[in-house]
Amino acid sequence: MNRLVDDRPAKMTHGADAAMDASSERSPAFVPLLKDCALLLDIDGTLLDLAATPSDVRVPRGLENTLSELHARTDGALALVSGRSLDDVDRLFAPIRLPVVGGHGAEMRLSADNEAVAVHAPPMDKDLKKRFSAIAQLSPGILLEDKGYSIALHYRLAPHFERTIYDAVSAIRADLPEAPLEILPGKAVCEIKHSGFTKASGVTELMKHEPFMGRQPIFIGDDVTDETVFALMPSLNGISFSVSRHARGVDGYFESPNDVREWLAGLAEG
Numbered sequence: 001m002n003r004l005v006d007d008r009p010a011k012m013t014h015g016a017d018a019a020m021d022a023s024s025e026r027s028p029a030f031v032p033l034l035k036d037c038a039l040l041l042d043i044d045g046t047l048l049d050l051a052a053t054p055s056d057v058r059v060p061r062g063l064e065n066t067l068s069e070l071h072a073r074t075d076g077a078l079a080l081v082s083g084r085s086l087d088d089v090d091r092l093f094a095p096i097r098l099p100v101v102g103g104h105g106a107e108m109r110l111s112a113d114n115e116a117v118a119v120h121a122p123p124m125d126k127d128l129k130k131r132f133s134a135i136a137q138l139s140p141g142i143l144l145e146d147k148g149y150s151i152a153l154h155y156r157l158a159p160h161f162e163r164t165i166y167d168a169v170s171a172i173r174a175d176l177p178e179a180p181l182e183i184l185p186g187k188a189v190c191e192i193k194h195s196g197f198t199k200a201s202g203v204t205e206l207m208k209h210e211p212f213m214g215r216q217p218i219f220i221g222d223d224v225t226d227e228t229v230f231a232l233m234p235s236l237n238g239i240s241f242s243v244s245r246h247a248r249g250v251d252g253y254f255e256s257p258n259d260v261r262e263w264l265a266g267l268a269e270g
Contacts, residue, residue: 030239030252034267038077038212039070040101040203040229041260042221043084043092045187046243049257052156053143054084057092063261064096069268071098076111076211081199083184083191083225085147086116099212104184104193104225105202106149110209119205121149121197128179132192135168150184150193165190186223200228207236220260221247 041047044057051057071078079099082089086102086109097112106121132151136144141158142165144151153169155161169183169190184191203219206212217238219229222245230249233240240250243260247253254260 030241030263031270032216032218032239032267034070034073035075036216037074038079038207038215038217039074039264040079040081040206040217040219041264042219042223042226042243043080043082043089045222046220046226046257046260047080048092050156050187053154054088054145059093060261062265064093066261066265066268067093067098068096070264071112073268074211074215077215079206079212081203081219081221081226081229083147083150083152083186083199085149088147099206101199101202101206103147103149104191105197105199105205106147106193108202108206110206111211119197119202121194123148124150124192124194128176128181131172132169135165138164138168150191152189152191154189156188159188162188162190184225186225191225198228199225200232203229203232204236220254222257 044050047063048057048059067078076099079101080089081101083104084102086100086107089100089102090097099111100109102108103121105119107116108119109116129146129151133144135153136142139158139161141155142161143154143157145154153165155165169192173181173183180195182193182195184193203217207217217233217236219233219238219240220243221229222243227247230240230242230247242250242253244256245253254263
């Protein structure tokens with residue numbers, strides 16, 4: 001399988017600063033061979049700009065066309081990899097449907113025509129949900145999101161409650177030391193889910209199936225929850241880019257979601 005190549009000569013530098021210089025140049029000029037790659041794209045903070053609440057996030061005009069064109073040009077090997085549920089992803093991007101790894105790897109759809117399937121992820125216990133959900137009552141600015149496989153507490157509207165939320169989650173977690181739970185800190189969100197599945201486990205499963213199998217994955221993400229996929233990419237001969245920050249172990253970065261959208265639009269036009 002061909003390695004993907006940058007269309008500009010690499011800048012020869014040395015040390016940590018050099019690596020940062022090289023990655024900052026690589027992402028805008030990086031041109032993959034679409035027939036050989038699989039595009040794996042996080043949504044919030046990567047494809048789309050963050051908003052006060054998840055329901056306020058909007059898909060910019062033209063992005064659906066870009067994704068549809070890239071989906072066609074990769075012969076279907078483009079997937080959205082998100083903490084959102086699959087139903088929520090479909091609502092956000094309607095009317096188009098794409099392959100999706102949803103719920104941090106809890107569910108998956110391999111193609112636009114397939115039904116979603118659960119991936120080793122039992123729904124969270126109802127009583128446990130109630131305990132974590134009650135934390136949202138601390139402030140009207142804390143938004144509760146029940147994803148079935150997890151509970152997310154969004155506090156972008158109440159940022160001063162961050163420490164209180166995590167203290168409350170930690171207290172519940174301390175009462176259940178044997179429970180298979182994982183706490184996911186994100187951008188103004190605290191999410192609680194079953195352990196045993198991650199975005200990386202979802203991507204690993206995805207890459208075992210056509211049309212993704214045998215292709216070189218290119219993953220773009222922004223948040224802490226994307227770091228498991230960043231770490232996975234070398235074992236899949238893949239390439240990763242972070243957004244808005246220099247994440248550890250990535251091959252390059254984009255300054256903002258708008259830069260990601262422009263880069264993808266360029267590939268779709270190419």
